[in-house]
Every structure is written in C-alpha cells, then in structure tokens.
Amino acid sequence: METCMNFLKFASILPILVCLVQPVTATAQSWPSKPLQLIVPQGAGGSTDNLARLVAQALGERLGQNVVVDNRAGAGGVLGVAAAAKAAPDGYTLLIGSNTTVAANAFLYASFPVDPLKDLVPLAMAADAPFALVVPAGSPLKSVGDLVRAAKAAPGKLNYGSGTSSALLCAELFKAAVGVDLRRVPYKTSAQALTDMIGGHLDVICEPLSTSLPNVRAGRLRALAQTGAERSPSAPDLETVAESVKGVAYTAWVAFYAPAGLPKDVATRLGNELFSIVNNPAVMDRIRAIGFDPRPGNAESLAAVHRAEMASVAATVKAAGIKAE
Known part of the structure; x- marks a missing residue:
C-alpha cells in the first residue's frame, strides 16, 4: 500500500516537473530567436572594434541573426565589461575582452565590479598583438x-x-x-x-x-x-x-566571453561558431590586416590563458608596487 501511495504522489507532481523543464529546453532549442549584442568596451574605430565587427558579421551569417556591435567605452573598459557581466545569461549578450579589460583591470582599479574568472564564461580566443x-x-x-x-x-x-x-x-x-x-x-x-x-x-x-x-x-x-x-x-x-632574455614574453590577447550562467549547449554552440570563424584562412588574413596575429583557440584553452594571465598580472603588480586606483 505504501509503495502505491508513493507512486500516486510522484504521479501527481510529474506534470509540474514537466512544466518546469519544458521552458528551459524550449529556450535552448529555439536559440537564437532574436539579434545578439556584442559589447566592445572601447570606442568605435580602433583595432579591437574592427575585429569585433569582422567577427560579428560572420557570426550573424552563421546563426541567421544579426549581431549588433555595442561600443561601451569608458573607465579603461570597465563599463563595458561590467555591462556584459551583469547581462542576462541567455546567449544574446557577448563581450570581446582582452588581457587588459578582463584581467589587468581587476588589479589596476580598486573598485573593479567584476570577478573575471567567476562572472564571465570563456567562449573562444581570437587574436593577440605582440x-x-x-x-x-x-x-x-x-x-x-x-x-x-x-x-x-x-x-x-x-x-x-x-x-x-x-x-x-x-x-x-x-x-x-x-x-x-x-x-x-x-x-x-x-x-x-x-x-x-x-x-x-x-x-x-x-x-x-x-x-x-x-x-x-x-x-x-x-x-x-x-x-x-x-x-x-x-x-x-x-x-x-x-x-636575449629567456622566458620574457608579453602580448595583448583578445577573446570572446558571455555572462556566467549561460546554458552549456548555447555556450558550446557559440564557442564552436566563433572558433570556426577565427580559424578561417580568409578571416585570418583580415585579422592580420587589422593589426593582430590570429590566435584561434577553444573555450578550454582560453580559460587556461585567462587564469595564467591573472596570476602573471598579480605577480607583476606586486613586484612593481603598483597601487589600484
């Protein structure tokens, strides 16, 4: 009798569970259903902005939706990064970040409002500039x-x-x-x-x-x-x-991110699409023309680069006695 009652209780809540799961699944399956926004934490016309617009056009063509570039300049990139980190993690807001805007700034600004390793999801590496x-x-x-x-x-x-x-x-x-x-x-x-x-x-x-x-x-x-x-x-x-000096290397890398909490399947799709775009020989030529060296990399490699950059900047700032402003 007890087994029967437990079954009846489970059966009674099953429709509720189905209703809770279905909207999430539908959202993931139907994405993207509207234009995407790519935040650039610098002004229009610079090399990072040009790279963002190049990739935005290609990504829009692959997804069947426009990808609108949104320049959020100010405070050394802090405003744009904060806006991206606080956006809904629904796959419709992306960020083009750099070793400065999503790594160094965390140590150079006393009131930096983002934890880059926790508040952003790495999608794909794009390029670097020696x-x-x-x-x-x-x-x-x-x-x-x-x-x-x-x-x-x-x-x-x-x-x-x-x-x-x-x-x-x-x-x-x-x-x-x-x-x-x-x-x-x-x-x-x-x-x-x-x-x-x-x-x-x-x-x-x-x-x-x-x-x-x-x-x-x-x-x-x-x-x-x-x-x-x-x-x-x-x-x-x-x-x-x-x-001349072994072990000394510095480049300014650029990569794509999304707000933390992004559904895994959407993150995977975005990462794969972005990697394919940057890894295209024709796109590589255009990236070089902008002034970068192409550096296609997947989400995992970007995450490793980002962690290493944070550690390197922390050590450099400490050794130099640089105070956050």
Missing part, C-alpha cells in the same frame, strides 16, 4: 642587451613611457624579468607617449608592434625587439626579447 620595445631613432641603444646594460649601470636614470595599462604591464614585466630599474613617465594616451618618444624625451617604451612599425620604417623610432613568444609574421626579421 608589443615591441622601441627607442628614439637617435638613441645609442641598439639591442635589448644595450638597454639592460645601460639600465644596470645607472639604476633609475633611464625612463619609460606608458599611456595604456598594457604598456605599463609590458614594461614592468620586462623590468622584473631582467632586474633593472626604469623610471615610469605616465601618459593619458599612447599617442602622447609616442610623440614624446619621437621627440627624444623618453628612453624606451613598450608599444604595440602594429603602431610601432610605421614609425620604425619611417626612421622616427628604432625597435629593439618584439615581445611575443615567437616572431610575428608582420615583423619576421625583428628578434624577440625572449631570444
């Missing part, structure tokens, strides 16, 4: 070795400029790795730092390779080395810092 150590064209420094020797001979005498978080972390990572003291000169923008560099007011700067090369080729600057682990195809004749 930096370069550059000096004025008339500088006596002609190699990484020259820079290290000069800095060790006169600690604190040589300076470096930084107009972005990436430039700051790149230079501080180099300082810690080789054990030298370079004096920081902060700027509001990278363009201002470059102008002073060309004018001979700075000794060295760590600047994206894509924006350094035009000035190097025009004879205004000299590149000592690029900071990627391998030589970039855009500058195959320029040695890497790692060729």
